[in-house]
Each structure stands twice: as C-alpha cells, then as structure tokens.
Amino acid sequence: MARHTSKRIKGRTYKRCACVDPATDKRLGTKCPTLKRPNGTWSATHGSWCYQAELPRRADGTRRPLRVGGFPGQTEAQAALDHVAALVQLGEERGPAELTLVGDLIENARRANEPLPAPEEVTKRLDIGRDPDGMPTVADWLENWIDSRKKIRGATDRSYRGHIRLWLTPHLGHYRLDELTIDHISRMFDAMAERNDRIIEARASSDPTVQASVRGMRLMSAATMQRYRATLRAALNAAIRAKRGRKAIPLITFNPASYVELPSGKRPKALLWTPARVRRWEETNEKPSRVMVWLPEQVGEFLDHAYGHPYYPIYHLIAYRGLRRGEACGLSWWETDLEAQEMTISAALVQIGWKAEFGEPKSEASGRIVALDNASTETLREHRQHQNQLRRAAGDAWQETGLVVTNPDGSPVHPAKVTDAFYELAEAAGLPPIRLHDLRHAAATIALAAGASLKEVQALLGHSSITITADTYTHILPDLARDTAEATAALVPRKPRQQPAF
Incomplete structure (x- = not known):
C-alpha cells in the first residue's frame, strides 16, 4: 500500500x-x-x-x-x-x-x-489576474468563467459554450478584458446583421451557385442576438465580482455589454388560425405571425389524420398535455403511471446540432408531474401493447431503453425525425402551417377554452415564469373569447327570424 x-x-x-x-x-x-x-x-x-x-x-x-x-x-x-x-x-x-x-x-x-x-x-x-500588468484577454476570461460555473444545467452550458466558440471569442477574444468597449461589442453585432444581409441577398439571387452557398444557414434573429449579449453580460458581471492581486482589485468595474443597444427580441405574437386568417393564408401563402396556433377543432383534425403513425403518442401528448418535443421523446415508462394517470417529466432527449442526447428538463419548473386525461391514458395503453408486439418481433435485436416511444428496435427516436413527420402529416391533412412547438400551444388553448387560469396553464407547460405564459397567450385570449362566445351562442335554440314589421 x-x-x-x-x-x-x-x-x-x-x-x-x-x-x-x-x-x-x-x-x-x-x-x-x-x-x-x-x-x-x-x-x-x-x-x-x-x-x-x-x-x-x-x-x-x-x-x-x-x-x-x-x-x-x-x-x-x-x-x-x-x-x-x-x-x-x-x-x-x-x-x-x-x-x-x-x-x-x-x-x-x-x-x-x-x-x-x-x-x-x-x-x-x-x-489569471495575479500580475497587475497581466490582465487576461476576453478569451481567457470567458474560458475561465464557463469552466468555473457549477450550478448550471446541461442545455444552458452548451448554449453558453456555443456563444463563446462561435462569436464571442472570434470577435472579442483578442482584447484585454479591461480594454473591451461598447463599440467593440457593437461591431460584433453589426457583423451578425451583415451576415443576415448576405444570406438574404444570396437567397434572392437568380444564380443557383450563389443560392447554394447559403443553403442550411439560418438568419440570426433579434432574440438570438439578445441571448449572445446575455451570455457576455453574465461573464463580465462575474469579472466585476472577481478580485486580483493582494489588494483585491476588481478585474473590471464597468460592464460594456449592458449598454449595447439591440432590437428588443420580444416574443412574436401568438395568433389563432381563425377562419378569416386561414382564408388570407390560402390567398397569399403568408402567415400572420411566426407563432400560429390551431383551434381545438384543427388539432382534432390533425390527430385524427396522424392516428396510427409511429409517432402519434408524441403528438398526442404535446397537443393534450403540453409536453415539449424533447420531453415527449425522452419520456420513460418508469416515469409514467397509467393507474394513477400521471407522468413525471424528469428528462428530455434534446438535439444538439444533429446529435441527440439525454439531459435534464429545460428549467427547474420544467421538471413537473403532469396529470393524464382519460384519452391520453388510453392512447398510452394502446401504444404499450403495440410496443410489446414490436419487442417480440425484434427478438434479440431489441434495445431495452425503457422509453415510451421508440424506433421498431427499441432505440430512441431522433427528435428531428419527429419534426419532419409532423410537417408532412399537417400538410397532408390540409391544415394551415404551424411549427411542432406550436402544437404545444394547443394544450394551452384547449385549457384556456375550458376555463383554466394563466397560472394553471403555466404549471401545465412548465414555464419558469407566468410572465412567459402571459406574453405568449395574451394575444390569443380575445380571439378565443370570441370563439367561445360564438360556440356558446350556438347552443341556444332560436327560431328563424322574420323581418320586423317596423
């Protein structure tokens, strides 16, 4: 020894x-x-x-x-x-x-x-910071800061590291930390805007080669720029709190990222696909908002059309119970209690680039217990019987992952394939376009139509703040209220009215 x-x-x-x-x-x-x-x-x-x-x-x-x-x-x-x-x-x-x-x-x-x-x-x-004349560069500080973070979720860590690798270090990393200015940071965001302009121009070009040069490249939205600034601001705030030398002098005393002006990056307004908006879309092929929400009857049309598809349980749970895509793909049988009619959201299968990996839910509030209605419970019972048939058919090739929805060999379903199939099914059903994430709004819409409060919807969807819930659904409520009023009025039997005598 x-x-x-x-x-x-x-x-x-x-x-x-x-x-x-x-x-x-x-x-x-x-x-x-x-x-x-x-x-x-x-x-x-x-x-x-x-x-x-x-x-x-x-x-x-x-x-x-x-x-x-x-x-x-x-x-x-x-x-x-x-x-x-x-x-x-x-x-x-x-x-x-x-x-x-x-x-x-x-x-x-x-x-x-x-x-x-x-x-x-x-x-x-x-x-770093021990020598008064050896001030770290922005790149050195960002690396030290992200590696020292302890209480940080996996998805947030990946997001921060992506921001640092893709833009912050290449554009700002060579500056000394105490010499970083508002102008330096503004020029980085100007470069982001110029990149957007190049992509837009190339997409509009008549030259196929030019168009191909930006294929797969995504525009950086105002919200994305806000997230980059938030990462940099958090790192610089940590530098203000950090001390150097025996006199414990702060590395910096001013955070230039806090004073860079950017577009607001506010969430786009969520709107219902009302009959009038559907007609307008059919005429112009334009969506009124990036975030569109199906009416309950449109959700029913989609689910009826998708019934029998291998991914149907995922779409059903997103639409009925408001699960995120990763939460539905990562749901396991040991966290699903059909007798008690509830499921515990404790993991998510998230997509990083093309790679899919398991991680914790998006936020503290995302880890939650979700009640199952009778229709959802019956859907899961039917699916479990079908999965048992797949297990017997696969034999020794079956991979025992314990997941609710799997490939025919038991392996996890890639989240991107769930999204691709959703778009194909929605188009085949003749429905107006929404994103798969917007199908999650259907659960909120149905709950609101049934009289649920915003606080109850917040808990259902696992939002970390009721502000997020209110910002998302404030623009839906008036349309939903009118739609509910019309449905209520239709329940009142009336005789055909004749022209008044006066």
Whole structure:
C-alpha cells in the first residue's frame, strides 16, 4: 500500500474487489481475503487498484474525500494520485483561494467523469489576474468563467459554450478584458446583421451557385442576438465580482455589454388560425405571425389524420398535455403511471446540432408531474401493447431503453425525425402551417377554452415564469373569447327570424 503526503493532501493507493459476503450480503471491498496471496503480496488476478485522497476543503469549510478506482495496476493508480498531488501543490504555492479553486477543478472534473486538467492548464487559470500588468484577454476570461460555473444545467452550458466558440471569442477574444468597449461589442453585432444581409441577398439571387452557398444557414434573429449579449453580460458581471492581486482589485468595474443597444427580441405574437386568417393564408401563402396556433377543432383534425403513425403518442401528448418535443421523446415508462394517470417529466432527449442526447428538463419548473386525461391514458395503453408486439418481433435485436416511444428496435427516436413527420402529416391533412412547438400551444388553448387560469396553464407547460405564459397567450385570449362566445351562442335554440314589421 503506497502513500503520498504533501502539506495539503494525504493519499494512498490500495486494492479492492466486488466480492460479496454471503452472510451479510455486503461487499467485502478491501477486506476480501482473495486480494492477497498467502505470502502477503497482492494477487495479480483479483481486484482492481484504486487511490484515495483528501482534497483541499471547499469554500464553506466542508471536507471532500476523493476515491477513484478501476486502475489495472498500482503504477497507474499511483500516477493518477501523483497528478492530483501536483495540481494541489500549484494551489499551495499561490494561496488559500487558489488552493480551494484547485479543489473545485478536480471535484468538477470527477463529477463530470472527465480527465483531470493538465498542470499547465491549471497554472494558466490560477495566474489569471495575479500580475497587475497581466490582465487576461476576453478569451481567457470567458474560458475561465464557463469552466468555473457549477450550478448550471446541461442545455444552458452548451448554449453558453456555443456563444463563446462561435462569436464571442472570434470577435472579442483578442482584447484585454479591461480594454473591451461598447463599440467593440457593437461591431460584433453589426457583423451578425451583415451576415443576415448576405444570406438574404444570396437567397434572392437568380444564380443557383450563389443560392447554394447559403443553403442550411439560418438568419440570426433579434432574440438570438439578445441571448449572445446575455451570455457576455453574465461573464463580465462575474469579472466585476472577481478580485486580483493582494489588494483585491476588481478585474473590471464597468460592464460594456449592458449598454449595447439591440432590437428588443420580444416574443412574436401568438395568433389563432381563425377562419378569416386561414382564408388570407390560402390567398397569399403568408402567415400572420411566426407563432400560429390551431383551434381545438384543427388539432382534432390533425390527430385524427396522424392516428396510427409511429409517432402519434408524441403528438398526442404535446397537443393534450403540453409536453415539449424533447420531453415527449425522452419520456420513460418508469416515469409514467397509467393507474394513477400521471407522468413525471424528469428528462428530455434534446438535439444538439444533429446529435441527440439525454439531459435534464429545460428549467427547474420544467421538471413537473403532469396529470393524464382519460384519452391520453388510453392512447398510452394502446401504444404499450403495440410496443410489446414490436419487442417480440425484434427478438434479440431489441434495445431495452425503457422509453415510451421508440424506433421498431427499441432505440430512441431522433427528435428531428419527429419534426419532419409532423410537417408532412399537417400538410397532408390540409391544415394551415404551424411549427411542432406550436402544437404545444394547443394544450394551452384547449385549457384556456375550458376555463383554466394563466397560472394553471403555466404549471401545465412548465414555464419558469407566468410572465412567459402571459406574453405568449395574451394575444390569443380575445380571439378565443370570441370563439367561445360564438360556440356558446350556438347552443341556444332560436327560431328563424322574420323581418320586423317596423
């Protein structure tokens, strides 16, 4: 058993195994007698090597022991322990704050199941701001900031890193952090606008080659620009809070991103596909708003047409219960209780580029329990019977993912394919166009028509704020109220009216 001790870290390497004591049904771990030969030396064929270390305490003073196993030999385990000790020594040489930061970096890497950072990388992060004349560049600060974020959801982390990689670092990364100005940032957004202009001009060109040069390129909306600014503003606010040098001087005292003027990026108005708007669309092929919502009867037409499609349960749950696409694709049977008629939204299958991966729901409010109506419960029961038939037909090729909706072999359904099929089904049904995400609004529309409050709709859809719900549906309510009034009036029997005598 080897030990490694420094001023701030104590560690050792050892062997353990997964053998279970039949009397207690507990793992023997390091106490297994088979780990060593009769002469006291380690067995070469039983167990695996591990290391244990006591990392520097957290900022709140709590301990953080580190235990890592699975190494094929003692040499590999000792090398990993030496790596940890070398990183801790870098913090020891710089001070208590830096020592805590090193512990954070090691702990975060282990939690994310990622390799520990190299000493050179840690040295670079620790030395940011130590030299009064060595102010970090914007690129250095953005990298340090995003890597130090702890309480951040996976989708948000990917969004921030995308903003940093695609625009913030290429356009602003070479400036010193304290020299970044409003004008520098404004020029970046001007470049975004110029890119939009080039795409629009190329799409309008009569030259097929020019048109092909921008195929697949998306315009950057005002809302997207707002999100880029929000990322930069958050990173610069962190730089204001950060200190450098022994005098604890802030890295910067002014956030230029807060003063850059951009288009508002407000949500487009959500409008119902009323008969008048449908007629106008049929005449001009133009949508009144980017966010259009089907009336309940149009939702019924679509679901009737889509019934029997492999993805029908997804469309049904989006339309009836307001699930997001990723939530419906990532819904599992173990989170679906048909007897209690409820489902728990605890995961989502999201699309990053083309790759689809599982993650947490979009926000804290998105993780919710959703009640199932009778129609949705019956739909899921029918689908489970059909899935059991697919499982038997696939045999050994079946992939047991536990998901509610799968491919014929049990594997997850790619979210993009769900969207493509939706557009094909909606067009075949002769319905006015909406996005798949707008089908989720149908659940809100039906709930509002049934008399639900905006607060109840917020909970149903998993919005983090009622402001989002109100902003989205404020423009729907008047049309919905008129439609409800007409439907109510139609229930009153009346005789045909004759021309009055006067």
